[in-house]
Amino acid sequence: MKRVAFYTLGCKVNQYETEAISEMFEKAGYRIVDFEQEADVYVINTCTVTNLSDRKSRQMIRRAKRNNEDSIVIVVGCYAQTAPQEVSEIEGVNMVVGTRDRSRIIEYLEELESFGGRRNYVEDIMKTREFEELGVDVYKERTxxxxxxxxxxxxxxxxxxxxxxxxxxxxxxxxxxxxxxxxxxxxxxxxxxxxxxxxxxxxxxxxxxxxxxxxxxxxxxxxxxxxxxxxxxxxxxxxxxxxxxxxxxxxxxxxxxxxxxxxxxxxxxxxxxxxxxxxxxxxxxxxxxxxxxxxxxxxxxxxxxxxxxxxxxxxxxxxxxxxxxxxxxxxxxxxxxxxxxxxxxxxxxxxxxxxxxxxxxxxxxxxxxxxGFIGKTLPVLFEQEVKGKEGFMEGLTPNYIRVECRGNKDIEGEILDVQLKETENDFIIGEIVR
Incomplete structure (x- = not known):
């Protein structure tokens, strides 16, 4: 089974699109591995909001090739769209896709594997009038x-x-x-x-x-x-x-x-x-x-x-x-x-x-x-364990207050009433109401 790894820079939209692309690869029979592991294909979803975003994108491209010099590196996203020539000339890049036609990425990859060379599929996005469907069936996070x-x-x-x-x-x-x-x-x-x-x-x-x-x-x-x-x-x-x-x-x-x-x-x-x-x-x-x-x-x-x-x-x-x-x-x-x-x-x-x-x-x-919410009881959607704090879970109230309280991983994805006890930095320590 071939292995594919992903790295996402930038906004929530990019994260959504990476989820959708990863599902395409899974359906095509690939096994998803961590970006730091050796993979056959690396997909880097880039951001271009700042110069720092561009630089970070270039760093990740180079890191992918260091993980496996024989891998295929595919660059998608905003930086790829606005500077396709610049991106395609980065050593190690095999394919540039941009912000459209991501739904055809497996097809493009098969072309590349058959005929070799470097491929640049970026087209003028200003002429695009259709929404590209990139649906997600299952998220890696379950909250x-x-x-x-x-x-x-x-x-x-x-x-x-x-x-x-x-x-x-x-x-x-x-x-x-x-x-x-x-x-x-x-x-x-x-x-x-x-x-x-x-x-x-x-x-x-x-x-x-x-x-x-x-x-x-x-x-x-x-x-x-x-x-x-x-x-x-x-x-x-x-x-x-x-x-x-x-x-x-x-x-x-x-x-x-x-x-x-x-x-x-x-x-x-x-x-x-x-x-x-x-x-x-x-x-x-x-x-x-x-x-x-x-x-x-x-x-x-x-x-x-x-x-x-x-x-x-x-x-x-x-x-x-x-x-x-x-x-x-x-x-x-x-x-x-x-x-x-x-x-x-x-x-x-x-x-x-x-x-x-x-x-x-x-x-x-x-x-x-x-x-202003200390002493109140609010529903919290628990998302994950608190890093470096064993036995604590964290989540969000409807009005986006981050709450930490004692709990086990089995409450992940659950919405539970929590009494808010005390503020700490930018979050609140609470206690689940049983």
Missing amino acids: RAFIKIQEGCNQFCTYCIIPYARGPVRSRSEENILKEVAGLAQSGYKEIVLTGIHVASYGKDIKTTSLVEIMKKVHEVEGIERIRLGSIEPTTVTEEFVEAIKGMEKLCPQFHISLQSGCDSTLKRMNRKYTTKEYLRSVRLLRDNLKDVAITTDVMVGFPGETDEEFNETYRFLEEVFFSNMHVFKYSRRKGTPAASYPNQVSPQKKEERSRKLIELASNMTLKYNR
């Missing part, structure tokens, strides 16, 4: 299942390479989404996370459905107890949207609403399609209508032209909104994006300083948010 419902992005933020890596918006059919959700429910998954490159755009290209419509239909699937949304835009959260989701008991009250900056002039240079006032309105709509709602976000520091005053504006806005969790990252200059040629690029030292301040703020906000 939460990610469902990719949408591909591509039409936003063209000035710092972002992803529209060029993923192409225009394509929505998956309701029929195929619901079929996959029903199959996962039968396999014992209790939580479904609806994800995509720009989830808020779901249905914009096919007009017969919308994000709210597919959420309603997933909500009706028997066996699914929780539904979680991937990252959405503040413009998604309208009065109509909130009214529609109020009655969805399975929908987790946690919304990741992308911000990037808390300064209007910076948002304008980024080509973000909202103002801080509109963002705050969306947050208030959710808080006024949903109990215990958690708002999480992404914030970028060091965007070209970001002055000390603009950064301070962002800091004050973050305090005003008050997030339960915040991902802070530094602007990375991406060749091929408008912002790469903007004047007044911010120094690495300044980015580091600003990043440190926001990470500290994020930590304080998470602690304060978590403390």
